[in-house]
Each structure stands twice: as structure tokens, then as C-alpha cells.
Amino acid sequence: MSASIRESLRGLPGPFFGDYGGRFMPESLIAAIDELAAAYEQAKADPDFQAELAELHRSYTGRPSIVTEVPRFADHAGGARIFLKREDLNHTGSHKINNVLGQALLTRRIGKTRVIAETGAGQHGVATATAAALFGLDCTIYMGEVDTQRQALNVARMRLLGAEVISVTTGSRTLKDAINEAYREWVTSVETTNYIFGTAAGPHPFPAMVRDFQSVIGEEAREQLLTHLGRLPDAVVACVGGGSNAIGIFDAFLDDAGVALYGIEAAGDGVDTEKHAASIERGRPGILHGARSYLLQDEDGQTIESHSISAGLDYPGVGPEHAFLADIGRASYLPATDAEAMEALRLLSRTEGIIPAIESAHALAGALRIGRELGPEGVILVNLSGRGDKDVATAGRWFDLFDDGAVQS
Amino acid sequence: MSGVADALGSGALIGYLPIGFPDLETSIDAAVALVDNGVDALELGLPYTDPVMDGLAIQKATQQAIEAGFRVRDVFRAVEAVRSRVDAPVLVMTYWNPVVQYGVARFADALRDAGGAGLITPDITPDSADDWIAESDRTGLDRVFLAAPSSTDARLAETVAASRGFVYAVSTMGITGARADLDAKARALVARLREAGATGTDTISACVGVGISTPEQVAEVLGYADGAIVGSALVTALADGGVAGVARLASALSHGK
Ligand SMILES: Cc1ncc(COP(=O)(O)O)c(C=O)c1O
16 A cells, blocks of 8 residues: 555555554454454444544534734744644644544543543643543553652642652653653553543554544644645644644645645754754664654664653654655654743743743744744644643743742642 | 474473573573473573563563563574573564564564474464564464464464464463463363364374463463463562572472473
């Protein structure tokens, strides 16, 4: 099923995207993953399922999310027009809810009563805890100890929603190890428990399924821009952790040859230092968490710890469809450092009154650079994947905004 | 080179230890000590950063090995050193990415040249292992895939057909680590593997691993399976009591045979 024969790049079914993807998993989990894949195939073709999800989007999440033009911010981007797809305005504050509601409905369909999830920034954990509350499911969230500290507000939110939050103290104590621990737990509880995976990575069916659940972002935005401007954007920009918000906004534009797609990877201290999370730019193909994709790894195939100020982008791998899109040249992947992202976060806050998540601020930093290349005729669509409430403590420390002696989380 | 099947005759004790823990030389001495104390076949673990099927005891040991500078090439040195001192077959237990990065063909050649018997691969299944199946056929190495209580009958048949050496029956739905009681699922899984064609050394053997830590449990498992695999308990014994400690536990376990 090569892409060239299909003609369209949209909605590729997996398990492979070119050389990437697959289902490299312990046998203990194969039955559950196969069950999930089969249930998803059925649900995808079931109008009742799609209608129920659409209704949740409308009456619970608040979709469609709006598009906001940000001219005062765009003044710093060479005058190109910049539009933000406002996933930050979704219930729970990020795009993660789009995927979670789909997978929560699927959990009910396969008759499981408990969900587990990993989380980095805490946004996927919050969304999962939220859906668990809504559907009356038991919920346990795995989160690296480092992330429980830098996203403490989200830990409290998850607990308030009734979820158990487990702080993972093995390995790098971030998202990668939270996924490892969630897998270990899933092996033990798979009969009653569904794993709601938070990004477009991992084994089949997750990359294709999460993409499908997130593709509402791009479908809406494409229509909104066509209606508002009568044209498509020149560039679509999104940050890339595992890749779900990026593939979610890219998918609708994949067959629009005139629209350039940019994924922005977290460059931490810089891609030439040892502290970054730029898997496509600086990694090479390998297998982690069930799929073959670009991966930060040493010569021996040991995973290298990633680094980013943003917990949601602090992951040494990337979803397989992005690896494929990078190789065939359909999307470009650029780095943004911690410092560039934080500067973009401050700039959007001050010029437009919108405080973005640090993850999304990486996309904004990319848009500033891309805008300067496009010039004043350019139109850029940025996925503002989340809001910055959870990051205020980090920003406060970065910009020295706290009064001496004030209590900080 | 000797395959593992020959060692499984009348109920085998198989011992796991990670290579490079607490250091390369001690891990070699400890592996030799297992065989000197009644262990019939060895499973040497390749330390990996993301061991999703392992519990805390093995996670800690393998992480320590990596921090102490373990390199994948040490595997071949360790296998060769162990094989020069004892006659028991030596399998390597490895997550898949280190093999892919080394090169599957190159890894298979080096393992065979070192006298290794084959690989146990916990995070890939036969349907995702075309390259390994081809390379193990070329080199004659054993390939041990895992079967789980959750496996469907069709998958058990596929796993039995694809494995060589033995099929690794995971005793419980869980990760490695000592358990007080062995899951009844283990016995049921072995019965299903027998149905699927793993009837013993004349076809292919079924060995049970995960959770086994006492001579009584070894005896219980060998009542219905062809081999009992002990891991975490040996790792803990090595961590706490050094080579002498792990030798004592091996000797005690072998009384369960
Ligand atoms: C607001 C926000 N954006 C982006 C991401 C990165 O994930 P992904 O690459 O799957 O969109 C996260 C992850 O936690 C997030 O919270």
C-alpha cells in the first residue's frame, strides 16, 4: 500500500508508513492491541460512533475551536499573516482531549472499565482523567517524577478529577519512562484495562488512530481559512513531541501541494549540544515503544535521554508517520530551542493577550522564522495546541517574575 | 555450537543473569557459578535502557550495568568466556533495538562465533521478526519467542511453529519479578502449548519463566513443563551476596529438579 499508488497521503492506515511504524510488542500485549485495532476499524466505519464523538466535540469540548489572527505578533515575523488554531480553548486546555474522547468511547465499546495513560506535560493525563470522570471509568496516570514537579498543577488537576497519579522514578523520569511503566502495568491488568495512548506514536493501531482522532483540527482549520480568506495558507506549523497535534493539523493539508508543512522539534539547549529532543533532526531509525521511527540513541541502540524545557516535547522518539513525511520531503522539521520558545511565549502573551503552552510556543518560534522567509504576502497557520496555565510556574522562574519569598510550585 | 534443546532432556533449570552486572568479569563468574551449581542452561541478559518486560530487580541491575559502561560487544566476550569454562548452552535475552542497531546479520554471526546458542526476544513476536527468522535460519541459532496466557490459540500455534530451542511460556500476566505463588495460568498455558505442538524435546519444548524463585516452584513447574526459568531471584542473590550468594541459590534451586 505505497503512498504513490494510493495517490492520497491522507489517512494512511498503517501499520507501516513507508519503512516506519509496525507493531514490535511483547506477546503479552498483542491480544489487547489486536482487539483495540479491530474495535477501532469497526468504530471508524460506524456512523453511530462518529456521531457520538462529534456530539461530544460540540457539547463537551467546545468544538469547532476558533481561528484567531494575531497581527501584533505577526509584526515580529516579517509581516506575514499568522492565524492560530485555538486548541488551547478546548475543554481541559489542549488538543489532547480530541484523541482521548475517541479512545474513551472505544474503551466503552470493548467493555473495559479502567483506563491508564502516560503523560508528559500532564495535558494528556488531565484529558484522560476528565474522560474517565465523564464515563465513570477508573483511571491511573503514569508521569515521570521530573514532570510531576515541573507540571505540579496538572498533577493536582488529575487527582481532583479522581485519577490516581503514579510518579515514575525509573530511567530519565520523564515521558519515555512513564510509557515504559504504563506498558508494564498494562501487561498486568490488560483484561480490565484499556491503555489510552496520548500521541501518534507507539505500536499500530495508535499512530493511525490517534491521527484520525486529531485530524479534526486540520479539517476545521482548512475550512475556516478557506471561508475567511478564500485561500489556503502557505505554511502550516505545529510543535512535535510524539506528533499528535502536528499530524492532526497536517492531515487535511497533505494533498495540498502548495501548502508547506513544518513540524517544530524541541531543541533544548541547541541541537549541537547534548541536551535536546530533536529526534528527526538528530536521531536515526530505531525501534522504541513498539514502532520503528527516528530515535535519539547511541551507537549501541540504547535510548538517549531527551531534554526540553517543555515536558510535552521531552521525548526521544517521534511518531512513524512524521518519519515517513520527513523522508519523502512532504513535511520539514525544524528545531526551536528552549530560549526561542520562551521568547515566543512572552511575545504572544504581550502582543495578543494569549499565554500559550510551552509546547505550542515552539511552533510559534518556528512561525516567526518561517514568516520572515515568506515575507508580507505569506499566510501561516499555527496549531496553538494548548494554553499556558500549567506553565506559569516555569515561565515565572525563567523570566524572574516572582516576588522574593512568594510561594512557587 | 550447541543448541539449547539438548540440555532440556529431563526437566531443565534455566538461569538468567544480566551481562555486566555488577561488572563484566563478575557477571561471567556468576554465570559459570550457576552451571557449576546445577543450572542446565543460561540466559544472559543484554542490558537495555527501556526494558518494558522487566520488574524492578532486573531494571536496577541492568541500569547499573549500563551506567558502569556496558557495551553490546561485551555480550560476545561474555558468551565466549562462559562457553570456554562450562559446557551448558548460552542464550542471550535481548530487547530488539540493540540487535537492529548492531545489524541483525552481524549480531547473529558474532553470537554464533562466540559459541552462543541463540536469542530470547521479549519485545518482538514472530510476525514482526522476518529478518531475525532469516538470520537465525542462516546461522542455525535458536530463536525463543514468548507465549503468554493472553495469546490466542492461533498465535500459540504460530509461536510454536516459529520458535527453535524452546517456547518461553510467560507464567502470568505480568513482568519479571519473584512471586510468592505461581499463577495457575502457567499450567494452563503449557497445556495449550502442548496442544499447539510443543510436546517436548522430540518436537519443541515449553519452558516456564517469570515469578519462579524457590526450589518448590521449580519442582512444581517441572511437573508439567520442560524447563523452569529463574531470573529476578538470582539477580537479587547476586546483588546481595555476590558470586557465592548466587551459587548458593542456584544449588538450592537445583534441588527442585
Ligand atoms: C499543549 C501540548 N502541545 C503539544 C504536546 C506534544 O504532543 P504531540 O506531539 O503529541 O502533539 C503536548 C504534550 O503533552 C501538549 O500538552
